[in-house]
Structures are given as C-alpha cells and as structure tokens.
Amino acid sequence: VRCQHYPPLRALQASAALRRASDEHKKEPLTSSSQQHFDSPPAGHQPEQEPQGPRPSYTGQGGQESEDYESEEQLQHRILTAALEFVPEHGWTAEAIAEGAKSLGLSVAAAGMFHSDGSDLILHFLSECNTKLSELLEKEQKLVQLGEAEKKPIDEFLRHAVEARLRMLIPYIEKWPQALSVLLLPRNIPSSLNLLTSMIDDIWHYAGDQSTDFNWYTRRAVLTGIYNTTELVMMQDSSPDFEDTWRFLENRVADAVAMSSTASQVQSTGEAVVQGLMGAAVTVSN
C-alpha cells in the first residue's frame, strides 16, 4: 500500500508496468498513434533511450519513484482511443470500449469506468475531431500569414472547413447514425451541444469573424444549420467519395451567403424607402 501524499495525482503502477512492457514491443497500433493527444510528446520512437517512459510525469514532487506516472484521465483517454479501432465492428458501445481495454492489456471490466451507453466514446471521438480541425485551420492560417497561401473567400473557407471536419467521419460512417442517436439522449445533450458550438465557433474564428453584435449569433446559427444538415445528407449518401454531399454543402453555403447579402440589401432598401417617405412628408407639409 503506497503512501498517499498527493491525493489528486496518484500513480497507476499496474498500467505503468504494462506500458513499459508494451513500449518494449512497440505495440502502439498505428491508428491510435495518429490520434494521440497532442500534448504528449511523440511516444513510441525512443523507448530504449528513455527508460522513464514517454508520458510526462504529473506529480510535482514525485521524482523519487519511477517517472511512469499516468493519471486516471490519461488512462481513460488511452482506452477510448484504442477503442475507436473496434467501432466499425462493435458500434459505439461498451463492447467496443471493452475490446479497446483488452487491446491495451487491461481487463475487459475496465469498460465499467465509462457509461454503459457508449456516449463517452462518442464524445471522446468528437473532441478529438474538433482538435484535429483546429490544428488544421491553425496551420492553414499560418500559411496565409506567411504569404505562402492565398486567403480564401468566405464561402470557400466555410466549405473547406466543414468538408474537412465531415471527412473525419468517413471511417466510422456506418455506425455514425447510431452515435447521433445516442448524442440526442437527454443525458448527453449538454456535452454534445457544447462540442458542436465550440467547433462552429472555431471555424468562424479562423474564418476571420470578429463581430460583436447580433451577427455573432446569426453566423453561428447559420453555420450550425449547414453543418447538421450536411451531416445528415452524408449519412445516406452513396455516391463515390460523397460527391453529392459536397455539392449539397456548396449549395447551402451559397444560400447562406446570398441570404446575408439579401439581408443587407433589404436593410439598405428599407433605409432608402424611409428616407423617401420622410422627404415626401416634408414636401407635403410645406
């Protein structure tokens, strides 16, 4: 029984031993290494040189024992990432999580750490996708700033961002309708809405939106609508490489842009009409 001087950050000795063993065999599957949380340093490459293990130690004073510390959240993260591999076969369920845990060398009972409807796995996947999208947009923004690429017009930018994000669903597209239905359960709505709004927010931020008035809300509402409808179209699209979906997206974005220009036209027409009426009133009164 170890002393517990650092209550919130406790080492997971068993998992540490397992990871040391798995590191020696370089067992990290390729799909999960590409989706690794971007905080952790590139792991599997030098297991021999770094006997302390790839993960950064989170315990402030814990230098005396081995540095293979890992918090519960990190372990859960690893299990969920490993579980994504099993989704095409088992769906977004606790079974997939159990298989993921097994692939990491843990008991299948570890899936009991998560909720039994598989929602934890779906939310994990969504947040990973959003992170990847942000990274992608960030990179492209840097290129524009460095002058190596041209700044896209707004409609093309939105199309590109939504398409990139939706393409991340393609490996899991068969089971995605199931995931959507789980996300609509009342218990999961707060978290799924949260992720959705933050993603839309991200896209607008990189699109250069700096509005501080009511436009902020309309823009986000419109883009959310576009995203959701395109996602639904994608679910039952069977054209090669989802051509139909991208065409649908193009039309919706064009609609939205047209709508905003129409709105401003209406506004200016309205102002013109009012001015005309005022002029007429003045003339009549004279």
Place this chain on the structure above:
Amino acid sequence: YQVFESVAKKYDVMNDSMTLGVHRVWKDILVHKMNPSPGTLLLDVAGGTGDIAFRFINYVSSVRERQLQRKLKHHQSLSWQEIFESYQKDKFNSVGDSQVVVCDINREMLKVGKQKAQRLGYSEGLSWVLGNAEELPFDNDKFDVYTIAFGIRNVTRIDLALQEAYRVLKPGGRFLCLEFSHVSNPLVSRLYDLYSFQVIPVLGEVIAGDWSSYQYLVESIRRFPPQEELKAMIEDAGFFKVDYENLNFGIVAIHSGFKL
C-alpha cells in the same frame, strides 16, 4: 462460521422474507452495473448460494446471443464452435468463454449453491471453491471482476479481504461490493430501525427457528462502516475510481473500484 452453517439451508427463504423480495432487485442492479461482456472471468466471494453467479451467467448468455444474432444479420462468418452452440439451444444459451468461480468459506453454503445450480440447470462456466476471503486460494492477476454481495460484513479483517481482492484482480479489473450500509434520511432511518430490530429476529425464529443468528445479523449491519469509510478503505487497498451508489436511501450500497 456457525451462524452461516445453521443458516445455510434456509438462507434464500430468509432473504426473501426479510427484504420482501427486494434483494433480488439489488442483485440484479449489481450485475447490470457490472455490465459484463462475454469472456469475463468473475470471482464471486462469499457467494454461497450462487445468486450473483446465476444472474451473471444469464446476463452474459443473453449478450452473447445478441452478438451472434448481430453477426448473422451482417452475414459475418461464425466459428464452428458458435454454429455448434446455436444448434444446441436448450433452456439456456451457451455461456461461451465466460466463467464464474463461486468462493465461500462455508461448506454448507456451497453445498446448497451446487444443489440450486443443478436444480435450475446451470452447468457450464461455474466452479465452486472453498476459500477464505482474507486469504484467497488463487493466483495474482487472474480475475476480471470480483464481487462480494452481503459478505464483506462478515469478514473479520475487511482490509485483508480488500487487499486479497486487489491481488487476484487483473489490471483494469473491477471490484464490486454490495452491502447494507448507512441510512442518512432520518425518517427512513427510524422506520428501518424499527423493522430491523422488531420484525427480522421474529421472522428468523418463525421461519428458520433461529432468533440469535438474525439478531446478530441486524447488529452486524449497524456496526458496519458507512459508505464514505468503506470507500476510503477500498482506496487504501489500492483501488482507483472508487465510487458508491446508494440503493433504497442507503439501506444498501454498491461500492465499485478499479485496479488500474
């Protein structure tokens, strides 16, 4: 030990009458919370008459059946073993490679359990082992899930039992404990006390002919550490993500922890 020797034969009947049948629901909830997937190895300690073990087998069989049906729907190929089993539909579906080991310190309880299993038709995936919770006769890192339903109260050194649980569990394995616990709601608490001290020993005398055993039972429930204290003890044994769920206002609580 003697208490349960005398109690063994009437154990199930007494459980039903004392809890008015609600203990079945509690045990169902426990297995549901476990949500075992096929291929799980369960150790049920102090599992005497096999209630948890039978529920586990039922649950796993039905999950397996659903999996097989899903595979058939998707025209995936089944292994010969699975095809063989699907032709063998008896009363109960095959357990596959899931297994439950029922361990109890009391020979009489195990005997009653075995007879019950035979009567209800459970044959596969069950083993019965005589053993002490404080010193389990198993190797390290063996089981996926360890359950102890209404048994940990009767263990003299709870910390030893928890340490043994930690030892025999695989990394990632789960500890589940179903036990009577502390009621904090004052109204329910008063009614519960009234029922426990007035009704239960009387039932014990009438049905099992044993007032003192059931008096002991009720008193041992009162002496048992409350939820938070038990949670701390489980954490001390090395378990992570320790949590508890109160059932019926705290009359019963399910504690869960993981060996990570």
